[in-house]
Amino acid sequence: MPDLSHGTPDDAAAVNALRSSVMRLSRRLKHQRVDESLSPTEMSVLGTLSLCGSATPGELARKEHVQPPSMTRIVALLEAKGLVRLEPHPDDRRQKVVSPTERAETMLDESRRKRNAWLAALAEGLDEDEWARLRAAAPVLEKLAHL
Template sequence: MPDLTHGDDAAAVNSLRSALMRLSRRLKHQRVDESLSPTEMSVLGTLANCGSATPGELARKEHVQPPSMTRIVALLEAKGLVRLEPHPEDRRQKVVTQTEQAETMLEESRRKRNAFLAGLIDGLDEDEWAKLRAAAPVLEKLAHL
């Protein structure tokens, strides 16, 4: 295992962190709806990827406190992006489901971000693009560890 705290390996980790943060910030600015916070967009993305969930489940997945998630869900509901439905087994709880409006907005946002990223990739040569394609599964793995 490489020593990631010293020398060239530490410099590579630092460079990777810095580049990923800058690229992430630039991608976050490629939004369709500027009125939504990054957290609200993340909640919609989680619902799109994982399906309906209770506010408590969403809070755990998004690493926020339940009262914060309750406020976020209320804001998204007021904007017509989610709806609250009765929990099928526990009448005390609600289930949060994204609306068609949210699905459409997320798809437009993905298209805009993909187009932005494709524009950046156009500036790479074939060797750089091949390396980036090869790195994509590793970056995906890191994102889910």
């Protein structure tokens, strides 16, 4: 594995360009929301529940890299909006399990379709070689996102 902390100037430039472009693209994708009343954090929590399944607020806090009291507030807001339901934990009565509602799943599906369509429209501006390189880079970016 390369040690980029002491890499060449080209490596440093590549890391800088990657950071900048990923952040810019992420910000632009965040604006392609179906429901503007939800914060990006609320959308992220719903996405995590959709992908990973039901979880306790503590598990969600770890996955989302927020403090447990913050997650408790986020879950309460999502519950008030009818987007999650809280159920007793099967093994620990002191805990609750958070699950997305059908309404949340429908909203997430719509949001994914809208964002995918927006990104596909952008990709139409790429030539065949650029599109091939982007397809090849997608698994690497996915890996970075989950390290």
